[in-house]
Amino acid sequence: MLKTLLERxxxxxxxxxxxxxxxxxxxxxxxxxxxxxGEPASGxxxxxxxxxxxxxxxxxGGVGKSTLIGKLIEQVRAEGQSVAVLAxxxxxxxxxxxLLGDRFRMPVRPDDEGVFIRSLAAAGGHGALAExxxxxxxxxxxxxxxxxxxxxxxxGQGDTEVRExxxxxxxxxxxxxxxxxxxxxxxxxxxxxxIALHKADLPGAERIEAQVRATLALGVSAGLSAxxxxxxxxxxxxxxxxxxxxxxxLAARPLRRGRRTSxxxxxxxxxxxxxxxxxxxxxxGQSELQQLLAAWQQGEIASTQAALALVNLLISAPFQQV
Amino acid sequence: MIEPxxxxxxxxxxxxxxxxxxxxxxxxxxxxxxxxxxxAGLWLTPEAxxxxxxxxxxxxxxxxxxxxxxxxxxxxxxxLLREAGLEHVGVIVGGIxxxxxxxxxxxxxxxxxxxxxxxxxxxxSFLREHSGASHA
Numbered sequence: 001m002l003k004t005l006l007e008r009x010x011x012x013x014x015x016x017x018x019x020x021x022x023x024x025x026x027x028x029x030x031x032x033x034x035x036x037x038g039e040p041a042s043g044x045x046x047x048x049x050x051x052x053x054x055x056x057x058x059x060x061g062g063v064g065k066s067t068l069i070g071k072l073i074e075q076v077r078a079e080g081q082s083v084a085v086l087a088x089x090x091x092x093x094x095x096x097x098x099l100l101g102d103r104f105r106m107p108v109r110p111d112d113e114g115v116f117i118r119s120l121a122a123a124g125g126h127g128a129l130a131e132x133x134x135x136x137x138x139x140x141x142x143x144x145x146x147x148x149x150x151x152x153x154x155x156g157q158g159d160t161e162v163r164e165x166x167x168x169x170x171x172x173x174x175x176x177x178x179x180x181x182x183x184x185x186x187x188x189x190x191x192x193x194x195i196a197l198h199k200a201d202l203p204g205a206e207r208i209e210a211q212v213r214a215t216l217a218l219g220v221s222a223g224l225s226a227x228x229x230x231x232x233x234x235x236x237x238x239x240x241x242x243x244x245x246x247x248x249x250l251a252a253r254p255l256r257r258g259r260r261t262s263x264x265x266x267x268x269x270x271x272x273x274x275x276x277x278x279x280x281x282x283x284x285g286q287s288e289l290q291q292l293l294a295a296w297q298q299g300e301i302a303s304t305q306a307a308l309a310l311v312n313l314l315i316s317a318p319f320q321q322v
Numbered sequence: 323m324i325e326p327x328x329x330x331x332x333x334x335x336x337x338x339x340x341x342x343x344x345x346x347x348x349x350x351x352x353x354x355x356x357x358x359x360x361x362a363g364l365w366l367t368p369e370a371x372x373x374x375x376x377x378x379x380x381x382x383x384x385x386x387x388x389x390x391x392x393x394x395x396x397x398x399x400x401x402l403l404r405e406a407g408l409e410h411v412g413v414i415v416g417g418i419x420x421x422x423x424x425x426x427x428x429x430x431x432x433x434x435x436x437x438x439x440x441x442x443x444x445x446x447s448f449l450r451e452h453s454g455a456s457h458a
Contacts, residue, residue, distance in 0.1 A: 015407055018379040026327050096328060097353040101361040103374065110369035117377055119360050121328075 002029060006036040009143065014116065017143050021118055024135045031276040034135060037142035052084075052141040054257060055250055056150040056162045058188065059172030064198045065151045067237045068172065070106035072149065073115055075247040081146035082114040086136055088153050091121040102151055116145065122153045134165050134268065163191045164264065167255045170194045170246075173212065175204030189215065192230060194249060200234035200241055209234055277314045288313055329453055332380040334362035334371045336399065339389035344416060344438070348384065351442035357449070368395060372402040375411055382449055387417040392427065400431050412452060414445070 008016035020037070024030050057065045069085055076083040087102035100119035108115045123131060133150070140148050152162055163169045171192035189195070189212070197209050209232065216230055231249050235242030281289045292313060296306035333349050335342060342364050349359045362374045375383050383403070385396060396415060403411060415427060416436045424435045433452060436445055 015376055015379075018377055022327075022330075022379040091358075092353065092356075095354050095356040097356040098328075098358045099349055099353045099361060100358060104361055104363035108370075108373075110367060110373050119358075119378060121358050 002032060002036070006033070009037055012143070014113070017116065017139075018118070020139060021136060024132050024139055025120055027132055027275070027279065029276075030132060030135050031273060034138055034142075037139055051255060051257065052137070052145050052148045053168075053251070053255065054137055054141075054148045054150065054166040055168045055170060056152060056166040057170045057172060058152040058162065058192075059154055059174075059198075060177070061154045063154065063172045063174050063177075064237055065154060065172055066102040066105035068196070068198060068235070068243075069102075069149050069151055071237050071240075071243045072247055072250075073106060073108065075244060076147050077112065077114055082144065083147040083149060084116040084118070084140040084143070084145040085149045085151065086118055086120055086133070086140075087151040088120045088122040088133075090153050091123050093123075116140070116143075132272075133162075135272065137165065165257070167257050168193045168250055168253045170196055170250070172196050172198045173208060174199045175202045175208050177208070193253060194246070195230055195232045196242075196246055197232070197234045199236060199238070201236040201239045205234055274311065274314055278310075281314065329357045329382060329449060330360065330378060330380045331357050331382040331384060331449065332360045332362055332371070332375050332378055333384045333386070334366050334374065335364040335386050336366050336368055336371055336395045337387065337389050337391045338365065339387060339391075340364055341388045341417075342386070344388075345384070345386040348386075348416065348442070348445060351446060352449070355446040355450075357446075368398040368402050371399055372406055372408065375403065375408055376406055380411055381453060382412045382414065384414050384416065387415065387419070390418070392417070392419055393423060396427055396432065397430055412449075414448070416440070 005016050005019055009020060020033055024033055057069060059065055066087065069087070073083055073085070085103075085106065087100070087106075089098055089100045089102060091098040098121035100121060103117045103119055106117055108117065120136075137148055137150075150162070150166060169192050171188050171194070173195065174197070195212055197205055197212070199205070212232055216232070233242050233245060233249070235246050237243065289310075292301075292306060292309055295301050296303065301309070329352075331352055333345050333352075335345060345364075346361075349361050352359045360374065360378045360380065362371060366374075371383070371385070374380075383399070385399065387395065392415065396413075400413060403409060403413070412433045413431065414434050414436060415432050417438075419427065419435050419437060427435055434448055436448075
């Protein structure tokens with residue numbers, strides 16, 4: 001069945017893409033899917049493409065991430081580029097349920113095949129990212145989207161993990177969101193590449209711009225800031241102010257992803273591969289794994305020792321899909 | 323081999339009808355029952371709804387209509403779902419639907435019509451009971 005799905009994917013079947021997104025988001029057969037979409041079937045009409053431009057948007061709930069993405073979709077389409085959106089919303093820690101209400105603010109012509117919007121539930125306690133986001137980006141890139149826009153849950157202050165997964169991280173702020181001490185706190189302001197002061201048609205926009213610029217300038221002038229220069233601009237989805245300029249800035253930023261600089265990226269990939277192997281072995285009821293788990297559950301081996309044995313077991317067995 | 327996963331339900335209002343109180347309450351009930359609810363919004367065309375169902379890989383589509391246009395819009399949505407290869411998606415309808423129209427909608431392929439006053443657990447258990455084994 002996966003084989004058929006992958007064939008349909010290479011024929012650019014959007015339902016197959018949607019189903020594969022579901023599977024990757026749930027962590028099902030991720031390794032196989034990514035291997036499968038990476039190599040087009042023979043005869044498939046897929047010219048080699050450049051990497052997608054991946055842009056993430058973060059900021060507190062209600063700051064206008066979805067609305068802005070809706071406006072940027074128009075900009076991207078006006079330039080003839082295709083765009084996929086991954087919109088993350090929180091999942092209940094109690095019920096596991098989620099209300100995904102972002103795409104509601106992203107109107108798209110129903111027959112426009114150059115846009116693909118998908119809502120994702122992000123489990124609590126893992127930052128603001130839906131699980132397997134890096135894999136989902138690779139999947140959409142393989143489908144051929146020129147631009148991938150990611151809307152985070154909007155955890156606000158701690159949402160820095162996403163930076164490593166994307167080319168550009170946009171932080172949205174709005175008027176009346178606290179005094180200038182907020183901007184001195186470590187975190188988001190340090191990792192953002194672009195700071196967009198949204199709802200600039202409301203009073204207080206100039207003041208927040210001055211505060212943010214002053215905070216950033218302090219780091220630079222004192223030689224404290226290790227971060228690259230940040231672009232700050234005022235925008236308004238309501239009036240349209242700055243939207244076009246924002247897209248021009250985002251489109252001109254150098255692509256950060258794909259540069260093989262961070263050992264952590266490789267480590268993350270290794271983690272994912274181990275997780276996929278464990279899931280397969282567990283589902284298949286592999287006998288060595290069951291013996292190891294039983295010995296550990298009965299207290300015959302210490303946990304650290306069992307964990308090491310588990311790693312060895314997972315990497316020694318050839319990866320096989322059931 | 324695959325763990326059960328939460329049901330994905332698209333909720334939408336089609337046509338010229340701004341009464342979204344009911345659909346939001348249903349959205350909340352399904353969320354609290356552990357489902358992933360994609361709220362697609364109101365004033366949608368049947369084409370936009372079907373596109374959402376496709377992109378979201380939904381298991382169910384819930385349509386709310388209080389405008390009286392259900393005998394025009396619901397068949398249109400069902401037809402577009404079939405044309406898009408989405409006949410596996412179950413469709414439920416809520417809102418103001420006259421008694422006489424309910425059998426007709428069911429015959430067209432609607433799984434169930436839930437009128438005003440339906441206890442919310444009834445909708446939850448209906449979706450659970452009529453979904454495949456791969457769902458939680």
